[in-house]
Amino acid sequence: MSVHQSSNIKRITTHILQEMKSRGEKISMLTAYDFSMAAIVDGAGIDIILVGDSASNVMAGHETTLPITMDQMIYHASSVVRGVKRAFVVVDIPFGSYQGNSSEALRSAIRIMKESGAHAVKVEGGAEIKESITRILSAGVPVMGHLGLTPQSIYKFGTYTVRAKEEEEANKLLEDAKILEETGCFALVLEKIPAKLAKKVAETVSIPVIGIGAGGDVDGQVLVVHDMLGITQEFKPRFLRQYADLQNIMTKAVQDYITDVKSKDFPNESESY
Numbered sequence: 001m002s003v004h005q006s007s008n009i010k011r012i013t014t015h016i017l018q019e020m021k022s023r024g025e026k027i028s029m030l031t032a033y034d035f036s037m038a039a040i041v042d043g044a045g046i047d048i049i050l051v052g053d054s055a056s057n058v059m060a061g062h063e064t065t066l067p068i069t070m071d072q073m074i075y076h077a078s079s080v081v082r083g084v085k086r087a088f089v090v091v092d093i094p095f096g097s098y099q100g101n102s103s104e105a106l107r108s109a110i111r112i113m114k115e116s117g118a119h120a121v122k123v124e125g126g127a128e129i130k131e132s133i134t135r136i137l138s139a140g141v142p143v144m145g146h147l148g149l150t151p152q153s154i155y156k157f158g159t160y161t162v163r164a165k166e167e168e169e170a171n172k173l174l175e176d177a178k179i180l181e182e183t184g185c186f187a188l189v190l191e192k193i194p195a196k197l198a199k200k201v202a203e204t205v206s207i208p209v210i211g212i213g214a215g216g217d218v219d220g221q222v223l224v225v226h227d228m229l230g231i232t233q234e235f236k237p238r239f240l241r242q243y244a245d246l247q248n249i250m251t252k253a254v255q256d257y258i259t260d261v262k263s264k265d266f267p268n269e270s271e272s273y
């Protein structure tokens with residue numbers, strides 16, 4: 001948008017998200033990693049856009065989220081922010097840039113906010129990263145939590161199976177959710193845990209709880225946009241609902257293009273100068 005125009009669209013804030021929980025309006029959230037996708041997702045009316053470290057898988061083709069760097073997350077986040085007019089933009093702080101060192105956590109959060117123009121950061125974990133969250137919040141940066149299947153800890157878990165099925169881990173998760181609320185997180189993500197436990201967490205904490213593979217009794221839902229559009233191949237977990245089959249549509253379009261180039265159908269006269 002040029003400096004001569006001003007948008008009439010009301011931006012989503014943490015306050016609005018809290019109000020949505022209070023009145024029982026579900027919060028919609030999807031990932032985006034680039035300008036064009038962000039513009040589509042925002043234009044469709046999404047509440048929150050997550051610049052997820054799943055960019056490591058979806059954009060870069062890595063097996064896990066661990067390799068993505070601060071510079072790469074900032075590149076994705078700044079691209080997304082330029083495409084967004086209304087949504088609240090949250091950015092994952094990548095693995096190794098906040099755990100166990102609150103000064104580094106603060107530095108990372110500030111870099112993301114300063115260099116991307118995003119509105120908040122997200123971190124994985126509970127009690128063990130409380131100090132890091134406190135430092136980030138002290139700088140005025142909203143923090144979203146993330147509990148359950150936290151992919152940055154995949155080598156601790158060993159598998160991507162559902163978390164907190166046993167009572168001990170379920171109790172720890174509920175305690176961690178309370179800690180995140182008390183510490184001042186504006187919302188939290190619950191990934192791949194039993195629906196019953198997620199419901200209990202959403203009823204216990206006052207902040208919005210956004211689920212992925214956490215059932216319907218939470219305050220909102222998040223998916224990776226490439227998964228729900230059917231672009232990612234071979235990723236079909238139980239929690240995913242596929243809303244389009246873009247992989248087939250895109251393959252067909254590319255094949256048609258190849259055919260037209262080979263047959264000299266493209267370009268025709270009206271497509272030439």
Ligand SMILES: Nc1nc(=O)c2c([nH]1)NC[C@@H]1CN(c3ccc(C(=O)N[C@@H](CCC(=O)O)C(=O)O)cc3)CN21
Pocket residue numbers: 053054057058065151159160161162192223224227232235236237238
């Ligand atoms: N494309 C994509 N979508 C995601 O939702 C996503 C990422 N990437 N990368 C980061 C994390 C990792 N996530 C995951 C990864 C695997 C499963 C999963 O259910 N995997 C297997 C089951 C594994 C098992 O049970 O051992 C599956 O059913 O596909 C779920 C979420 C969610 N996030």
Ligand SMILES: CC(C)C(=O)C(=O)O
Pocket residue numbers: 031050051052053054055092189191212222223224
């Ligand atoms: C799956 C969501 C919650 C996420 O953290 C990501 O996309 O990186």
Ligand SMILES: [Mg+2]
Pocket residue numbers: 052053054065092
């Ligand atoms: Mg993530």
